[in-house]
Each structure stands twice: as C-alpha cells, then as structure tokens.
Amino acid sequence: MFNIGDFARLGRVSVRMLRHYDAVGLLPPAHVDPSSGYRFYTAVQLQRLNRLVALKDLGLTLEQVRVVLDEKLSVEQLHGMLSLRRAELRQQILADESRLRRVEARLRAIEREGAMPTDDIVVKPVPAVRVARLTATAASYEPEDIGPVIQPLYPELIARMERAGVGFAGPGVATYEPTEGDQVLVHAGVTVAVEPSDRFEFEVVDLPALAEAATIVHRGRMDDVDATYQAVATWIEAHGYKQNGFAREVYLQYGEGDPADWITELQLEITKP
Numbered sequence: 001m002f003n004i005g006d007f008a009r010l011g012r013v014s015v016r017m018l019r020h021y022d023a024v025g026l027l028p029p030a031h032v033d034p035s036s037g038y039r040f041y042t043a044v045q046l047q048r049l050n051r052l053v054a055l056k057d058l059g060l061t062l063e064q065v066r067v068v069l070d071e072k073l074s075v076e077q078l079h080g081m082l083s084l085r086r087a088e089l090r091q092q093i094l095a096d097e098s099r100l101r102r103v104e105a106r107l108r109a110i111e112r113e114g115a116m117p118t119d120d121i122v123v124k125p126v127p128a129v130r131v132a133r134l135t136a137t138a139a140s141y142e143p144e145d146i147g148p149v150i151q152p153l154y155p156e157l158i159a160r161m162e163r164a165g166v167g168f169a170g171p172g173v174a175t176y177e178p179t180e181g182d183q184v185l186v187h188a189g190v191t192v193a194v195e196p197s198d199r200f201e202f203e204v205v206d207l208p209a210l211a212e213a214a215t216i217v218h219r220g221r222m223d224d225v226d227a228t229y230q231a232v233a234t235w236i237e238a239h240g241y242k243q244n245g246f247a248r249e250v251y252l253q254y255g256e257g258d259p260a261d262w263i264t265e266l267q268l269e270i271t272k273p
Contacts, residue, residue, distance in 0.1 A: 131189030
C-alpha cells in the first residue's frame with residue numbers, strides 16, 4: 001500500500017485533490033489508520049483515479065463523474081465516450097481559433113478606419129464563367145455561419161468531379177444569394193469546360209458576365225477578409241457607385257501552403273445609380 005503522498009506522486013495529482021476526492025466519496029482510501037488517521041491507497045486504485053481525472057478534465061462535473069464511475073463502464077465504453085468528448089473539444093478549439101481570427105480581423109479593420117487603402121481596387125468587366133457547383137444554405141452571411149457550410153462543400157465537389165472525370169478549367173468561384181430571412185444560399189463552384197449533364201452529381205451553370213465590377217485581391221484566410229471588404233465599400237461610396245448583390249470570391253490560390261500566401265479576388269458588381 002502507498003501513503004497519500006506517494007499515491008499522489010504516482011497518480012500525478014495533489015494531496016489536496018486526493019483529500020477532496022475522499023471527502024466527496026469519489027476515491028476513498030483503501031485503508032485509514034485508526035490511530036493516526038493516515039490514508040493508504042493500493043496500486044489498483046490508480047485505475048479509478050485515471051478515469052476520474054480524465055472525465056474531470058473533459059469537462060464533466062464531479063457528480064457526473066460519480067455517475068459514470070459507478071456504472072462501471074467497460075474499457076471500450078469509456079474509451080468511446082472519451083474519444084467522442086475529445087473530438088468535441090478539438091472542434092471547439094478549431095471554432096475558438098476561427099473566432100479569434102475574426103476578432104483580430106475586426107481589430108485590424110478598426111485600426112485602419114479612415115485610412116483604408118484603395119489603390120489596389122481595379123474596375124473591370126468580368127466575363128461569364130462556367131462552373132460546376134454544389135449548394136447549401138447558411139443561417140446568415142456572418143463568417144461563423146458561412147465557414148462551416150462552404151468548407152465541406154469543396155472537398156465533396158472535387159470528389160464528385162473526380163468520379164465524373166471532370167477536370168478543373170480554372171479557379172474556384174464561390175457565389176452567394178439571399179433567401180428567406182437572414183439565410184444565404186452558398187454556391188461552392190469550380191471553373192469547368194463541360195456541358196451540363198444529368199449524369200453529374202453536381203450542377204453545371206454559367207455565371208453571367210458582370211459589365212462592371214470593383215475588384216480587389218485579398219491575401220490570407222477568408223476569416224480575415226473584413227478589412228478588404230470594407231476597403232471596397234469605402235471606394236464604392238467615394239466614387240458614387242452602387243453595389244449589386246454579394247461579392248464573388250475567386251480563389252486564385254487557396255487551401256494549400258502558408259495561409260498568409262493564399263490569394264482570393266473579390267468581385268463586386270457595381271453600377272451608377
């Protein structure tokens with residue numbers, strides 16, 4: 001048997017926590033000396049301690065931990081539950097990282113207020129382009145709603161194109177359409193040079209030409225695009241134009257290599273009122 005200090009060192013927890021787990025009935029010692037009150041533990045109790053700490057670190061309350069431990073789940077059941085929780089935590093980390101990037105992008109936009117560069121904005125006609133595309137609905141045009149919708153569309157579209165033997169004829173092109181309320185139709189497209197066909201597991205559509213578009217090149221993740229959009233907005237207003245609809249996003253270089261080197265051209269249709 002091990003005294004409480006040795007057991008704490010073996011289990012990589014504090015003596016204070018062991019006393020607390022004893023007090024709440026989660027991990028009582030195997031033996032308590034009646035004269036001294038010293039607590040003693042056995043090596044087999046490390047198994048319960050491992051489960052207790054793992055469940056607690058995964059965000060369960062001590063009462064929830066008690067329920068799980070008292071149900072005496074098998075190793076397979078416990079592993080499955082912990083694996084699921086681990087996946088949830090990883091997804092939360094990714095969501096938090098994305099949120100942090102959006103906050104940083106907003107801060108950069110705030111820092112550049114009143115001094116947004118407009119030199120890189122080019123007004124030009126945009127020719128019609130044929131794309132293969134998949135469509136889904138996002139709850140809104142906010143980045144936290146668009147990202148989780150459009151990101152899985154592209155791998156699925158590419159897989160379907162490969163099955164159909166359809167190759168790329170140019171860059172990816174994402175377009176958006178308003179629908180009910182705040183919802184937005186998200187079209188994930190890739191430039192192709194094939195005729196529409198019922199045998200395809202995707203649409204083939206022609207995006208119409210834009211007679212005049214304000215365009216700007218954005219470098220980096222689309223999570224960081226806020227300041228770039230606002231630069232275009234500043235230019236459009238300053239030059240007396242009206243914006244028509246959502247921007248087209250043309251992914252000239254995206255998804256591979258250093259995200260700082262990713263290149264997206266934003267194309268916003270404009271007209272004179």
